Amino acid sequence: MHQADNAEPIIYGRGDSPPKAEGRLLSVVCIKQVPDTTEIKIDPEKGTLVREGIPAVVNPTDLNAAEEALRIKDRFGGKVVAMTMGPPQAESALRELLAMGVDRAILLTDRALAGADTYATSYAVHMAIKRLEKEEGPLDLLFFGNKALDGETGQTGPGVAARLNLPIITYTVKLEEVNVRNRRVVAVRKADDMVERVEVPLPAAFSVLEEINRPRRASIEGILRSMKAKLDVWNKDTIGADPTKTGLAGSPTIVKRMFVPKPRGRGEIFDGRQDPVAAARWLADKIFSTKYFKGGRIGEVSGGEGEAVQPVVRHDPKSPHNGVWVYVEQNEGRVAEVSWELLGEGKKIARKLDTVLEAVVIGADAEGIAREALEYGATTVYLIEHPLLRHYRTLPYAKAFTELAATKRPQVILIGATRNGRDLAGVVATKLGTGLTADCTMLDVEPGTGLMLQIRPTFGGSQLAVIMTPKHMPQMSTVRPGVFPKPDKVLPKGEVIKLAVDISEGEVPTKVLDFSFVERSGQVQEADIIVSGGLGMSSAKNFQLIGELAKALGGAVGASRKAVESGFADKDAQVGQTGKTVRPKLYIAVGISGAIQHLVGMQGSETVMAINLDPDAPIFNSCNYGVIGDALKILPPLTEEVKGRMKARGEGR
Numbered sequence: 001m002h003q004a005d006n007a008e009p010i011i012y013g014r015g016d017s018p019p020k021a022e023g024r025l026l027s028v029v030c031i032k033q034v035p036d037t038t039e040i041k042i043d044p045e046k047g048t049l050v051r052e053g054i055p056a057v058v059n060p061t062d063l064n065a066a067e068e069a070l071r072i073k074d075r076f077g078g079k080v081v082a083m084t085m086g087p088p089q090a091e092s093a094l095r096e097l098l099a100m101g102v103d104r105a106i107l108l109t110d111r112a113l114a115g116a117d118t119y120a121t122s123y124a125v126h127m128a129i130k131r132l133e134k135e136e137g138p139l140d141l142l143f144f145g146n147k148a149l150d151g152e153t154g155q156t157g158p159g160v161a162a163r164l165n166l167p168i169i170t171y172t173v174k175l176e177e178v179n180v181r182n183r184r185v186v187a188v189r190k191a192d193d194m195v196e197r198v199e200v201p202l203p204a205a206f207s208v209l210e211e212i213n214r215p216r217r218a219s220i221e222g223i224l225r226s227m228k229a230k231l232d233v234w235n236k237d238t239i240g241a242d243p244t245k246t247g248l249a250g251s252p253t254i255v256k257r258m259f260v261p262k263p264r265g266r267g268e269i270f271d272g273r274q275d276p277v278a279a280a281r282w283l284a285d286k287i288f289s290t291k292y293f294k295g296g297r298i299g300e301v302s303g304g305e306g307e308a309v310q311p312v313v314r315h316d317p318k319s320p321h322n323g324v325w326v327y328v329e330q331n332e333g334r335v336a337e338v339s340w341e342l343l344g345e346g347k348k349i350a351r352k353l354d355t356v357l358e359a360v361v362i363g364a365d366a367e368g369i370a371r372e373a374l375e376y377g378a379t380t381v382y383l384i385e386h387p388l389l390r391h392y393r394t395l396p397y398a399k400a401f402t403e404l405a406a407t408k409r410p411q412v413i414l415i416g417a418t419r420n421g422r423d424l425a426g427v428v429a430t431k432l433g434t435g436l437t438a439d440c441t442m443l444d445v446e447p448g449t450g451l452m453l454q455i456r457p458t459f460g461g462s463q464l465a466v467i468m469t470p471k472h473m474p475q476m477s478t479v480r481p482g483v484f485p486k487p488d489k490v491l492p493k494g495e496v497i498k499l500a501v502d503i504s505e506g507e508v509p510t511k512v513l514d515f516s517f518v519e520r521s522g523q524v525q526e527a528d529i530i531v532s533g534g535l536g537m538s539s540a541k542n543f544q545l546i547g548e549l550a551k552a553l554g555g556a557v558g559a560s561r562k563a564v565e566s567g568f569a570d571k572d573a574q575v576g577q578t579g580k581t582v583r584p585k586l587y588i589a590v591g592i593s594g595a596i597q598h599l600v601g602m603q604g605s606e607t608v609m610a611i612n613l614d615p616d617a618p619i620f621n622s623c624n625y626g627v628i629g630d631a632l633k634i635l636p637p638l639t640e641e642v643k644g645r646m647k648a649r650g651e652g653r
């Protein structure tokens, strides 16, 4: 049990006017220094990241985490401690937080801690927090940014929280109520297709999204104070870390190699500056000659049974580990589509490993979903049902999953990289003591060793890393939705095994107060066609032209961050590093320059088209077809052209 559970309750904020006096509330903010992505350029020849001379900054959502902790301190008093693990240069990141107003900064730096994956990082950070608690007393609130710009795993927060036995609320967009008297917090969290209000007792951890607040700017006094402030520099001995559990030595995953994905390159460009109508017709021709319009729509793709995948190793019958598991994610009876996609891909991996494909379903009244998993090719489906599992909550789900995995001992666990999937995977991997490769876009098996090759984009998607978990079982990956086709259903051959889990409401710290589903239709992540607008649309009124083209094509509206910040579109429409990652069949970028932070969110699109006034706009180097010209003049005839052709196809709207 966490130390703070036995501590005296902290009483602040009685009634409507809480005392502002310094109190004992302790917040810890974990931050990371990352390369400044605004400065990042892609080498146009090699298509690689130009890393030289890139300044380092505090990971942006970590600033949101610090801001939230400081707001709590502003209201209730107390102390905010910032902590980072990194090279000695990370000191400058901590000074930035001191300038914002944090009270104490701890730099955890040691060669023995370097090269850590998320598992070893969460070990070191949790040891440092335990050490801090010896000095400062038990912590109350622990904050993380949602994910770091470089690694983009989002797993450190759940890993640290799991090790400290703290409940964690991931993807927090609001701390609606912080009741220090009752020691409870009501937070709003955004999962993929639902928004939920959750109540959690203190101490608790939160990972926050960018939209939670706007980080304050440091004052001149703050900057001066931070320059003089003394930092605590800790090493592995200060925190009493076991050197076999830190750094490279303590990391279950290794990066086997990095490679550069084939760049899309400069597309076919039409100069439409003189004749917008001709430009519109040219682009319409390109749109209607895409694979999407010529046939082969999503859902018609077939996979699964038809493919003759051969084993690359023979399964060792004496091995205690057997089977490829796919977690079939459901919430309130809604299945995340990525689960079915993973059953298709999981079958191939299982064949290569000469083993079985099994599925895990956790929920209440979920037998129908378990039976459907059999139709998608699972030979055994483990179904864990309990009324308390109707709605996803980290701890009971993680408990059910971990206990099952510890008993049945699969070789491989695949989980969809949805928000709840990542939340669950981070805790399960930590509890099982194994590695986790987040956000994979390709999977394979190494001949000979039979180890999984887990391939994921790193920094801005300009490189792909091949990651392995050589010495730990199970090998765990989360996999991005939409990268593998949904397989065809087959005649079910397997069985559903029902299992019980022993949980009571009393042992589940988080309570879901209410939730609502966000309508999926019209959302960028669900759409086959996205028309995205940028700052080049110049006003909210002009931005309506984007919606009109999207509607004519039966697609969704996307936006660049600048378009969102200018109030042209909702935050939910934002595509990019701090927005949504999309992989539609067709992506049309209009008045968008093509900054790397935008490109990383849409470069998995099958076909990319762009309209831009500037012939040198970077977007033209990452598209299949581009039109140079004024979008305000090209969009109206383009929409008319599209409407006419859709009508002729019998699809007009």
Ligand SMILES: Cc1cc2nc3c(=O)[nH]c(=O)nc-3n(C[C@H](O)[C@H](O)[C@H](O)COP(=O)(O)OP(=O)(O)OC[C@H]3O[C@@H](n4cnc5c(N)ncnc54)[C@H](O)[C@@H]3O)c2cc1C
Binding pocket: 037, 038, 060, 533, 534, 535, 536, 537, 559, 560, 561, 562, 563, 574, 575, 576, 577, 578, 579, 580, 590, 591, 592, 593, 594, 595, 596, 597, 598, 601, 611, 612, 613, 614, 617, 629, 630, 631, 632
């Ligand atoms: C940490 C971080 C995270 C970020 N996350 C994201 C993210 O998730 N998503 C994102 O999009 N950005 C993100 N950004 C911002 C990103 O760096 C760019 O600033 C942003 O993408 C630019 O938006 P834009 O292309 O609409 O605007 P601009 O870069 O200003 O480009 C506007 C374009 O419109 C063109 N144009 C102007 N008038 C017309 C016209 N009449 N017709 C046609 N074209 C015209 C111009 O030639 C120009 O190319 C992030 C930045 C940081 C630092």
